[in-house]
Amino acid sequence: MDSALQRARRVCEENKVRLTPIREKVLRLVWQSHNPLGAYDILPMLSENGKAAAPPTVYRALDFLVAQGLVHRIASLNAFVGCSVSSDQHVSQFLLCRKCGVAIEIEAPAITQAIAHNADQYGFQTDNESIEISGLCQCCQS
Amino acid sequence: MDSALQRARRVCEENKVRLTPIREKVLRLVWQSHNPLGAYDILPMLSENGKAAAPPTVYRALDFLVAQGLVHRIASLNAFVGCSVSSDQHVSQFLLCRKCGVAIEIEAPAITQAIAHNADQYGFQTDNESIEISGLCQCCQS
DNA sequence: AAAATAGTGTTACAATATATCATAACGAGA
């Protein structure tokens, strides 16, 4: 968690962008939850002095964090999760438990390679890949 | 297109479910468009005698078709596309052009295998995999 | 300090999806 913040600061410095208080808070919140969080789950947690933030506030912060590769969006859940891989590759590979909701980020070069190979066959130039595998995690199988 | 309908009928017969007129019409519409269609794009096309259908009508039909493996949902686009592979595997692998919007369904056992191997390492029991790769198709690269 | 850029607050709204309850169609067994 602390190391995640350190990495975030480093990444932002390298990219010459600012990790403002709002962005940092959203990053902390997303990281603290080990399950993916929806934008509207985060929203009330951002409220200072009892006044809730408005949707654009959280979406801007999330868009920023996603752009920097610090957070991933899980399209099938409309939710966001902290990126746990340190390498700066722009891939998003997740095992998603449909029971407990946990999101396990995996790093599988074999998948990435197989995708690159297939895309090549179609002359397709890839931007980013998003792999979302739903199923049951080990804990939830009994 | 006709062969797609034939397959649909066969699949429904095997699964002992009904391909009702609404479901068949939605399937046709999704198939006719070679780009993914949003539910609200389909909605007005369902209108008989000038009266538009209500959202649940199209969502029910789409849910049914997805459950039968005849249509895929592209989560990153909130859209639906006809399934073009005949084998009855429950995987969803797409190359999505961000310029022209085309969705190319690929069948890559190497990817599936790499995923199975990784899931195994985590003791994760997979239901279905969804791979959405955004980028530029060959036509749109110039 | 002035100008330019980037970030935030706020309001309103668009787009996507579902809950709920009533009605209709169908299919199996008496």
Place this chain on the structure above:
DNA sequence: TCTCGTTATGATATATTGTAACACTATTTT
């Protein structure tokens, strides 16, 4: 064939997710 349980559809309302647009503030650059 009738009725009863199941499945499908109609209809209304509402929930959820995501953006546009504009004013204002903070930060950086010149």
